[in-house]
Amino acid sequence: MVLDALRDRxxxxxxxxxxxxxxxTETFRLYHEKPSGLKERLYRFSRPSYTDFNALEDVSFTVxxxxxxxxxxxxxxxxxxxxxxxxxxxxxxxxxxxxxxxVASLLELGAGFHGDLSGRENIYLNGAILGLSxxxxxxxxDEIVExxxxxxxxxxxxxxxxxxxxxxxxxxxxxxxxxxxxLVDEVLSVGxxxxxxxxxxxxxxxxDEGKTLLVVSHDLEAVEALCERVIVLDRGRLAFDxxxxxxxxxxxxxTSVVTGDDxxxxxxxxxxxxxxxSSALTGRGGEALAAVDxxxxxxxxxxxxxxxxLPSCSVGARVEGRDGxxxxxxxxxxxxxxxxxxxxxxxxxxxxxxxxxxxxxHHRVHPVVTDPSARFTWGTGAALxxxxxxxxxxxxxxDLAASFSVSEGPAQRVGAERDQPTVAGLD
Amino acid sequence: MATVRVARVPASSLGAMISSRDKLRDLWLxxxxxxxxxxxxxxxxxxxxxxxxxxxxxxxxxxxxxxxALFGFAFRLDIDDYAAFFLSGYLLWQFFQNSSQSSITAIxxxxxxxxxxxxxxxxxxxSMVLSQLAHFLLAMLVLGPFLIVxxxxxxxxxxxxxxxxxxxxxxxxxxxxxxxxxxxxxFRDLQELIVVIFLVWFYATPVLYPVAxxxxxxxxxxxxxxxxxxLNPMSWFIQLFRSxxxxxxxxxxxxxxxxVTGLQFVTTGPTWPDGGLFLLATVTAFVTFGxxxxxxxxxxLTFAKEV
Numbered sequence: 168m169v170l171d172a173l174r175d176r177x178x179x180x181x182x183x184x185x186x187x188x189x190x191x192t193e194t195f196r197l198y199h200e201k202p203s204g205l206k207e208r209l210y211r212f213s214r215p216s217y218t219d220f221n222a223l224e225d226v227s228f229t230v231x232x233x234x235x236x237x238x239x240x241x242x243x244x245x246x247x248x249x250x251x252x253x254x255x256x257x258x259x260x261x262x263x264x265x266x267x268x269x270v271a272s273l274l275e276l277g278a279g280f281h282g283d284l285s286g287r288e289n290i291y292l293n294g295a296i297l298g299l300s301x302x303x304x305x306x307x308x309d310e311i312v313e314x315x316x317x318x319x320x321x322x323x324x325x326x327x328x329x330x331x332x333x334x335x336x337x338x339x340x341x342x343x344x345x346x347x348x349x350l351v352d353e354v355l356s357v358g359x360x361x362x363x364x365x366x367x368x369x370x371x372x373x374x375d376e377g378k379t380l381l382v383v384s385h386d387l388e389a390v391e392a393l394c395e396r397v398i399v400l401d402r403g404r405l406a407f408d409x410x411x412x413x414x415x416x417x418x419x420x421x422t423s424v425v426t427g428d429d430x431x432x433x434x435x436x437x438x439x440x441x442x443x444x445s446s447a448l449t450g451r452g453g454e455a456l457a458a459v460d461x462x463x464x465x466x467x468x469x470x471x472x473x474x475x476x477l478p479s480c481s482v483g484a485r486v487e488g489r490d491g492x493x494x495x496x497x498x499x500x501x502x503x504x505x506x507x508x509x510x511x512x513x514x515x516x517x518x519x520x521x522x523x524x525x526x527x528x529h530h531r532v533h534p535v536v537t538d539p540s541a542r543f544t545w546g547t548g549a550a551l552x553x554x555x556x557x558x559x560x561x562x563x564x565x566d567l568a569a570s571f572s573v574s575e576g577p578a579q580r581v582g583a584e585r586d587q588p589t590v591a592g593l594d
Numbered sequence: 595m596a597t598v599r600v601a602r603v604p605a606s607s608l609g610a611m612i613s614s615r616d617k618l619r620d621l622w623l624x625x626x627x628x629x630x631x632x633x634x635x636x637x638x639x640x641x642x643x644x645x646x647x648x649x650x651x652x653x654x655x656x657x658x659x660x661x662x663a664l665f666g667f668a669f670r671l672d673i674d675d676y677a678a679f680f681l682s683g684y685l686l687w688q689f690f691q692n693s694s695q696s697s698i699t700a701i702x703x704x705x706x707x708x709x710x711x712x713x714x715x716x717x718x719x720x721s722m723v724l725s726q727l728a729h730f731l732l733a734m735l736v737l738g739p740f741l742i743v744x745x746x747x748x749x750x751x752x753x754x755x756x757x758x759x760x761x762x763x764x765x766x767x768x769x770x771x772x773x774x775x776x777x778x779x780x781f782r783d784l785q786e787l788i789v790v791i792f793l794v795w796f797y798a799t800p801v802l803y804p805v806a807x808x809x810x811x812x813x814x815x816x817x818x819x820x821x822x823x824x825l826n827p828m829s830w831f832i833q834l835f836r837s838x839x840x841x842x843x844x845x846x847x848x849x850x851x852x853x854v855t856g857l858q859f860v861t862t863g864p865t866w867p868d869g870g871l872f873l874l875a876t877v878t879a880f881v882t883f884g885x886x887x888x889x890x891x892x893x894x895l896t897f898a899k900e901v
Contacts, residue, residue: 196899256708272711272712279711281638284637296627297711298713301629
């Protein structure tokens with residue numbers, strides 16, 4: 168049996184999937200009042216009072232080696248439970264889970280740190296918890312200390328570390344485990360901006376090395392930047408599995424409030440015959456645009472055409488940055504405006520006034536028509552280009568219109584060629 | 595729109611593959627983790643108290659003084675070197691009791707870790723046992739000379755037997771530690787109950803008195819206690835260890851006793867323990883370990899949900 172297991176392991180072909188989940192169901196027993204003592208146990212012997220709750224229900228998917236997959240869903244959708252099953256913290260109640268190679272999980276940074284032990288001692292302890300041998304930790308020790316930036320405090324008890332140092336050290340140890348499959352739960356949202364940036368970098372490198380990555384996060388930007396595929400969980404069920412752009416749109420729809428007619432069937436809510444027939448992006452006066460200065464007022468006109476009778480719908484737009492990330496999204500429903508009722512064959516034109524508070528670069532505007540709660544996309548129009556011209560005095564994505572002044576101490580004018588008087592208080 | 599990917603791997607017993615393969619790997623990886631957990635236990639104990647490791651010796655030394663005053667002088671049990679007699683039993687008992695009582699909270703006290711990281715859970719109670727073993731060996735190192743002074747060089751000569759007993763004692767204790775640690779998760783009353791259990795168990799085990807006291811009495815209540823002592827594994831371990839580090843205590847037949855028990859005791863020097871009893875204790879130790887391991891691993895499936 169042992170030999171079989173070994174042979175099985177070595178014979179696994181190189182392109183076997185990294186993760187196979189089949190019909191996974193995970194059940195939690197919610198006791199109405201947990202009978203953990205002797206008295207309660209005797210008292211309740213005949214009638215245990217609990218309800219079973221499925222945190223995951225019949226979830227199946229496969230992740231190939233080298234894939235980076237994001238897992239998104241509401242609180243309580245089963246994301247963390249899924250990760251715990253994959254990390255072997257919870258055994259599957261029904262179905263099966265199969266992982267290939269060394270699996271490391273980052274469910275909490277610095278889990279297992281002991282406050283009374285020094286940073287050095289905790290590196291060895293935490294490394295061992297994550298499955299590293301002593302030699303492996305020694306080999307990576309300098310790398311860990313450098314990444315975490317805790318060099319001067321190595322022999323200080325971690326109880327005295329700042330929360331930032333604590334988290335950095337935890338992350339530094341975890342990523343040096345060099346697993347084949349890395350499971351990450353929300354840890355990207357901790358620490359300061361610089362640390363977040365560095366850890367995201369580290370995960371990218373990890374992905375580029377051809378390792379498998381599964382990331383649970385509420386940070387959709389991070390998921391979008393890191394993953395090409397996304398799994399959406401909704402109340403324990405797999406609601407979507409596919410390309411990241413589509414998946415995140417679906418997730419956003421899930422997060423917006425349901426206000427639709429309860430009598431309507433799911434199918435009717437998801438799909439209706441209505442289209443975005445045309446759309447145009449112009450200046451406020453309707454003048455055509457080439458490249459736009461930051462901060463310029465814009466007018467987006469969206470014409471929809473109903474092919475069946477519609478009691479109500481919503482129109483919206485999503486603005487995409489250079490790298491495909493969503494820079495802005497809004498729907499008429501979110502502003503309390505519904506369109507309809509429309510009869511079959513009837514058109515409606517929606518005008519969206521917006522400001523181009525963006526910085527240099529190429530953007531795309533996607534007009535959509537959705538159900539009245541902006542949860543389900545009924546129709547998508549052709550994307551419009553939005554080119555923002557470069558501006559002096561700022562870089563980045565959004566135009567936050569900064570101006571500078573010195574309120575205490577001497578000031579001087581620099582860069583005399585500057586034509587806009589952005590420096591106040593020197594005139 | 596939503597594409598649900600279907601696994602390409604045949605459905606044949608994925609679960610079974612995981613369990614046998616991973617158990618093997620876990621066992622291998624657990625060595626370093628066990629070492630680190632033991633080191634952690636020892637370091638924390640050392641760092642958080644002014645006297646540190648001295649406590650390993652202070653407790654048995656103080657207990658020896660109290661019980662020697664009581665039974666060596668006040669009640670006058672007619673046993674040679676009562677202090678050495680008590681110590682040779684109490685050290686082993688203390689190892690068992692401390693290991694069990696620290697293991698009982700090993701799982702429920704580490705909920706945060708168990709919910710967030712996977713590692714073989716048995717490492718937690720086992721690390722408690724091993725750190726207590728370190729304390730025990732240290733105490734032996736310091737208090738051993740006292741046994742040599744009182745009982746002669748025979749203590750050193752029979753050291754291999756004493757160490758063999760310590761080994762099977764550690765195996766037995768590990769089994770019990772896993773049972774206590776695992777059972778306390780669904781049944782939290784155990785951690786209150788264990789204080790009483792160990793108090794009763796201590797007095798029912800021939801630590802304070804020689805086993806001969808209860809096995810050769812005609813008094814029905816004491817004779818019942820004697821039968822319990824003969825079925826009590828702890829009494830076997832203590833008898834075996836005491837043979838090698840102190841000697842055997844026998845009752846002189848028909849002797850008119852000079853002490854409170856009405857019995858007359860004959861004490862030998864340190865000697866080789868009884869072979870049959872050693873075999874029985876060894877088998878019991880390994881069976882207990884096996885049972886503890888199986889029970890613990892079954893309970894461990896739901897630890898992450900229940901702690």
